[in-house]
Amino acid sequence: MFVQLAGGEDVLGKSDKGLHPHDIDAFWLQRKLSKHYDDPMLAQTRAGEVLSILKVYSAAVMLSLNAEIITACLVVVVLSVLFVSKLSVILGSVLT
Secondary structure (H helix, E strand, C coil): CCCECCCCCECCCCCCCCCCHHHCCHHHHHHHHHCCCCCHHHHHHHHHHHHHHHHHHHHHHHHHHHHHHHHHHHHHHHHHHHHHHHHHHHHHHHHC
16 A cells, blocks of 8 residues: 655555555654654654554454454364254264
């Protein structure tokens, strides 16, 4: 995903190659923010705030994904129990 400015420059900084998630860190973010803030300390503070928000969001996403995985596992267990129960009924009727 690229966002283009009026001058043609990519907002993320890499219009040709794209931006890898591992390229984004506090220093990258601070460099980008320093273009919009004259005070380097303010840019650093804003970068810390953004990273804090991203960490909270990331943790929430991980909790949500974990809940979905647990739910999927429970569904598999329930379906397995139902299958085994049904299979034992079928085998019981065939064997008798």
